[in-house]
Amino acid sequence: MSANVTVRGSDDVTASEPAAAVEATEAVAGGAPGPVGRDRTVAVVGTGTMGQGIAQVALVAGHPVRLYDSAPGRAEEAVAALTARLDRLVEKGRLDATAREAAVGRLHAAQDLAELADAALVVEAIVELLPVKQQLFADLEKVVGDDAVLATNTSSLSVTAIAGGLRLPGRFVGLHFFNPAPLLPLVEVVSGFATDPDVATRAYETVKGWGKTPVRCADTPGFIVNRVARPFYAEALRIFEEGAADPATIDAALRECGGFKMGPFELTDLIGQDVNEAVTRSVWESFHQDPKFTPSLAQRRLVESGRLGRKTGQGWFSYAEGAERPVPHTAAPADAPAKIVVRGDLGPAEPLVELFEAAGITVRRKKGSGFIELPGGGKLGLADGESSFEYPKEEILYFDLAFDYATATRIVLSAREDIDPEVLAEAVGLFQALGKQVSVIGDVPGMIVARTVAMLADLAVDAVDRGVATAEDVDTAMRLGVNYPAGPLEWAGKVGHQRTCDLLGELHARYPNGRYAPALGLVRRGYAEDAEDAR
Helix, strand or coil: CCCCCCCCCCCCCCCHHHHHCCCCCCECHHHCECCCCCCCEEEEECCCHHHHHHHHHHHHCCCCEEEECCCCCHHHHHHHHHHHHHHHHHHCCCCCHHHHHHHHHHEEEECCHHHHCCEEEEEECCCCCHHHHHHHHHHHHCCCCCCCEEEECCCCCCHHHHCCCCCCHHHEEEEEECCCCCCCCEEEEEECCCCCHHHHHHHHHHHHHCCCEEEEEECCCCCCHHHHCHHHHHHHHHHHHCCCCCHHHHHHHHHHHCCCCCCHHHHHHHHCHHHHHHHHHHHHHHCCCCHHHCCCHHHHHHHHCCCCEHHHCECCCECCCCCCCCCCCCCCCCCCCCEEEEECCCHHHCHHHHHHHHCCCEEEEECCCCEEECCCCCEEEECCCCCHHHCCCCCEEEECCCCCCCCCCEEEEEECCCCCHHHHHHHHHHHHCCCCEEEEECCCCCCCHHHHHHHHHHHHHHHHHCCCCCHHHHHHHHHHHHCCCCCHHHHHHHHCHHHHHHHHHHHHHHCCCCCCCCCHHHHHHHHHHHHHHHC
8 A cells, every 4th residue: 555645635636738648659669669549448447546546547648448346336336436526627627528528438337347358458456465366367368358458556466476377477567556546646667577578668658648657666565665665654663662752753853854744653644554554564574574674563553452543533643523633842942052163064964054154153163073062062963873872971962864954944852861951952042043943852873864864765775776666766756656855865865875874884783683784785875975075
């Protein structure tokens, strides 16, 4: 199940661009396979939310569409629902009445699989059970022509396994749409072990012609998005389990400091704790219990207790009528220091220097290893995987990574429990002088945003180096599939590959179970970066 959300209705999509496209052909210049022609039938099997959404996309793009569902009457209900969606598009001015009439004329319910015989593309969106999908495609193969493309919308099963028993497995491909399909642009085009490259290209060009943004990927657990996104949830859960911060504060840190649209606790409540935990567990088991994907015991207990999120009225937060939403920890107002010393380069936090000066704080630059020296003797450094308690004779504090320090509305600090209160107050006041809210969390290595981004980058680099997808497609998938403020590879380049690798190395030294061991590709990039800087 895809971990993405939107607040708009699933029928709220402009229909003009795909419909206005030049009629597609079966080949493009140079003889390469082109998209499925607009005059060819697209069949959708399964008429739930996703099936209806995919059908709407194909229908608005100009294809004849047939809907089939094994449950009697469901296909007819789906046709009625889609017709109503088209009516709403007309009401909103996103589809003209003539186009609506033409689309309704192309939409049909099928009573039997045999009615899908002329389909050029069949997309399956049924229950996520491997034997059920395998049987469906075995039956479809007896009905459709040998040139028809067969596609699964699975988000968690192996495309290769689904196609394993087919007579022509080369014409089978994964087309993983994100919910709601009419609105969200990303489609993962997944090539199984036996998928013919020309078939993958045809599928890619077809959904591109529908106005989507396709990315290519190999058949790997979680594909791109559900594989690379695991640390966004896992690190937040780990920090919570360590008692360093509560869910509301962690969510606020990733939203207001990290630039993410939603925090992981509120997002999993929206997705459904059972759905999110099941995806994590599936990826973990598929990777032979690799510690980088280890599920959370706290989330498992939440699922076992029936607290599944919004759909049950209780998850990490309560959604009962009148329930008050927990607020993040926010430090009380404190006086800002009149002057600070910045020793060395602050790396990705260097923009803070200009912000401090603009706030009227005198900044002196001196040589050093990259930290801020406070008047009271405290040293404030960017999260690097170390902890304040490791320096008992010094007043060491850490501040978290931000996506953009200028626009961030919250800054997160961490310090050991016995830190000098006056030093902590100076650090709080320093960032409050920039107009930021400040949260102080427990002394946890890597903090929240820095640790999360480092792990996202680590899995993204590993996916690229293992041939799952190109770097461009990984970043595109993460921006469009789960609304990240930047692709993890782009973000790692901004932070610095060596800095990211060093942070993970420090975490690995403190949690030596393999979870934080940097991917070899990240280590290579770090060395290359250092070599380039030395020139």
